[in-house]
Amino acid sequence: MNNFDKKILITATLLAAITIAIGAFGAHGLKNLVDEASIRSFETGVRYQMYHVIALVIIGFAGGISESTRQWVFRFFILGILLFSGSIYLLTLKEFIPFNSKFLGPITPVGGLFFIMGWLRLCYGIIKIK
Template sequence: MHRKLLILGSLSGFLAVILGAFASHGLEKVLSMSELSTFEVGIRYQFYHTLLAILCGSISALSEKSKNTIFYLILIGMILFSGSIYGLATNNLSAFDFKTIAWLTPVGGIFLISSWLVLFFNVLKMKKK
């Protein structure tokens, strides 16, 4: 499972850099400052959880079950949270009204928060040397 977390982290980081460059060099002409700021929030949280995936993939003390749980919480959370934010920020560029699925943002946030809690409780269970 550590491999999956590292793949998730590296792929997510790759996509976040591309999305950041796209926002800076392509979207700034078609989005308002508020929409661009919203888009950047999605990128920022994607990066935070990219680093979390890499960290968790690198911690040998985490059980495979915990790594598996964290993997899915981060993956689903990033898709729902950052993905919905990207959609909402670019809503005026699409025929689809992303406001109808805005409720996915807090659901994704719950998944992301849960990934941190799983890590926290696993750290608490670690034995002191």
């Protein structure tokens, strides 16, 4: 049995590259498109995405954590990234997207809840280690 989870590590490294690209777009491409408050919000999405990508890399390599814990944390963090960071990106660009974005506001805290659930599931998995 491997001491690492290849699927989590591949996903995390690809997400890290995507996060850098999204962050570069936010730092350079948004200046002339949106106001400063929107840029700060966008940066929050990028920051939280990268925090959780780094956590996934660590979890992917972590020994002693059960496969069940790894998979649940992976799922929760991916949902958190999609809903929390993704909704912030779309809300920042709402005037440029071709659909009604009002439904996105309530999605952001749901994504945050998935982040919290992932951390709590990781805590539970660590407590269960004998």
